[in-house]
Amino acid sequence: MRVIVVGAGLVGLSAAWWLARQGHEPVLLEQGPLPNPAASSFDRHRLIRLAHAAGDGRGRLIHEAYAAWERLWADLGRSHYRETGMLVTGGAPGDWIHTCRDGFDALGQAYDIWEPGELARRCPFLELAPGDFGLFTARGGALLTERIIADLLAWLAERGVVMRDNGQVVAVEPSRARAVLADGGQVEGDALIIAAGAWTGRLLDRLAPRLEPRRAVVLYLRPPPDIAREWAGSPCFLDFGGTSDIYLVPPLDGMDLKFGAGAHSRPGDPAAPRRLEAGEPEELLGFLRPHISGLDRYRVTGARVCFTCYSPDQAFIAGGLEGRTVYATGCSGQMAKFAAVMGSRLAEAATGGFDPMLLPGWARGELPPAAAA
Incomplete structure (x- = not known):
């Protein structure tokens, strides 16, 4: 399947990685350069940890995140995780x-x-x-995010993945899996993944009231x-x-x-x-x-x-829309540590490997392991 991915931060890059390794054709659109220093996940490192407040579903989801990072390290040939405790x-x-x-x-x-x-x-x-x-x-420490982004970009380039920099998306048409660019161009695929970080509310009006x-x-x-x-x-x-x-x-x-x-x-x-x-x-x-x-x-x-x-309760907001369009947002500063699992899950949901209707509950850590598998 040809899948349009809007946003080349860690989640978008992880979605493209998963799509490519599963034999799909990702098309990555980024509003700025690649890598983009304005991306929410662009920093020298970000924390990853098991610790979450009582009742926060991310305390369960973090174990899936660790497993996804291990799969990524295997593909990249090296780990960018430093376990300090x-x-x-x-x-x-x-x-x-x-x-x-x-x-x-x-x-x-x-x-x-x-x-x-x-x-x-x-x-x-x-x-x-x-x-x-x-x-x-x-268990816990730092993900070296700048290095992860650099290696993901190199991995995708080696496999011929289309990556369009300075291709700002100003609108999306979920029913057609279409992205409309600032220059008037349009990019269409069989599915659409929106991983636009802090810009998500500008592309999905229905989510804007819930996002800050x-x-x-x-x-x-x-x-x-x-x-x-x-x-x-x-x-x-x-x-x-x-x-x-x-x-x-x-x-x-x-x-x-x-x-x-x-x-x-x-x-x-x-x-x-x-x-x-x-x-x-x-x-x-x-x-x-x-x-x-x-x-x-x-x-x-x-x-x-x-x-x-x-997001209002600082939980992840994820879901599916018409036309095989899926999204994740509301990271409240915590998306980077979940990027590998969030990107791969969005890729699965966009291509039929996971029910998009389950995305909201999964992203909040509310699904039992069997349902999330």
């Missing part, structure tokens, strides 16, 4: 660590508790509040040399307690420490220039300062502005 800290009433632990318990997921003394010993660079403890899983593009900033920092050893071998951090929603990737693979704060994100226009605003680095550092000792000694070495697409 994942750590959540906190302890005050209302801290996310508690619902995270409840989620693990509900799913029967094993974890380790690092009591305050052990947490301080293992992570001496942390500023800890009285009673803070750690919730640790050995949000702007987020991450900073890259270099720890002072005298504590570099303490950072070596550190796990990734998912949350530090409180309301800042901070996540952190330690220095690894020659890349500096990276962090962001969900509390700093805000609604925005994904077509806006990707520029830092005056004072933003210091604003972001203000979120992290209570949690890292001597943060003023760390040097800011880079920043990245990105846009993701939020």
